Amino acid sequence: MEGLKVLLVFVVLALASSFASASDPSPLQDFCVAMKETDGVFVNGKFCKDPEQVTEKDFFFSGLNVPRDTSGPVGSNVTAVNVAQIPGLNTLSISLVRIDYAPHGGLNPPHTHPRATEILVVVEGTLYVGFVTSNLPNGDNRLITKVLNPGDVFVFPVGLVHFQLNVGKTNAVAFASLSSQNPGVITIANAVFGADPPINPNVLTKAFQVDKKLVDYLQKQFWTDNNN
Numbered sequence: 001m002e003g004l005k006v007l008l009v010f011v012v013l014a015l016a017s018s019f020a021s022a023s024d025p026s027p028l029q030d031f032c033v034a035m036k037e038t039d040g041v042f043v044n045g046k047f048c049k050d051p052e053q054v055t056e057k058d059f060f061f062s063g064l065n066v067p068r069d070t071s072g073p074v075g076s077n078v079t080a081v082n083v084a085q086i087p088g089l090n091t092l093s094i095s096l097v098r099i100d101y102a103p104h105g106g107l108n109p110p111h112t113h114p115r116a117t118e119i120l121v122v123v124e125g126t127l128y129v130g131f132v133t134s135n136l137p138n139g140d141n142r143l144i145t146k147v148l149n150p151g152d153v154f155v156f157p158v159g160l161v162h163f164q165l166n167v168g169k170t171n172a173v174a175f176a177s178l179s180s181q182n183p184g185v186i187t188i189a190n191a192v193f194g195a196d197p198p199i200n201p202n203v204l205t206k207a208f209q210v211d212k213k214l215v216d217y218l219q220k221q222f223w224t225d226n227n228n
Contacts, residue, residue: 024093024115024180033058034083034090045181046083046090059088067171068100075106075166083181095181099174101125101166108164109187116183118156118176120164122148125172129154131162148174161188194222 024045033054034046049058061081068077082095089095095116099108110132120129130145147167148154156162158179166172192204193215204215 024091031059031088032091034087046087048090049087054088059086061086064096064098064175067173068098070100070102070106070171074109075102076100076108076164078108082178082183089181092181093179095178095183097176097178099164099176101127101164101172101174103166103168103170103172106166106172109189110161110163111185111187112159112161113156113178113180113183113185114159116178116180117158118162118178118183119153120148120156120174120176121153122150122172122174124150125166125170126168127172127174128165128167129156129163131156131160133160189218190222192222193218196223198223 029051031051031054032046032048033051035049064079064081068079070077077100079098079100080095081097083089099120100106101108127148128145129148130143133142133144136142146152146154164174192199198219201212201215201219204210204219205212208215
């Protein structure tokens with residue numbers, strides 16, 4: 001019986017440890033401004049600059065008030081402000097993006113952030129947004145959507161596929177905060193059809209239940225776009 005208690009405590013501690021490591025670790029000091037010098041060593045995050053050498057520039061970014069070009073294929077443009085732009089975000093578990101959408105269908109296509117929950121606020125225009133759940137008990141993946149107007153806020157849970165579409169006749173702008181200094185992004189179409197090297201077409205033909213010619217066409221289009 002005593003051995004069973006010890007085993008249960010071990011299991012609970014192991015589970016708690018796995019939950020604790022499921023997001024960015026908590027900082028152990030006021031800040032840990034990222035630095036580029038690593039001497040070839042990779043860590044989960046960034047090396048810290050000497051606090052005596054930290055300046056206001058390490059915590060500053062300018063330009064999120066500037067509209068971005070939305071003339072690309074999907075009609076949107078994402079301006080990221082993460083640890084790559086603000087070194088002071090290192091270990092702080094937060095980042096920010098501005099998203100510009102072209103009128104009449106500007107799209108931030110289906111994608112996922114493997115390391116972050118996202119909370120988005122619309123400041124201009126009208127967006128149709130949504131995310132898809134992971135498998136429910138009945139095996140379905142449920143689509144949850146909402147039309148947002150200026151001032152509306154919507155949350156995309158960590159790791160779930162989500163999107164935003166401009167359903168208005170004018171430009172749209174949104175800002176979003178993400179719960180990681182480096183949330184990552186996997187755009188579904190680009191990842192599946194534009195992987196480098198390409199995924200074996202037989203895999204995609206069977207997975208999507210489509211003709212191989214369609215897979216070849218999509219791989220050619222997305223692989224070219226991703227690798228120009």
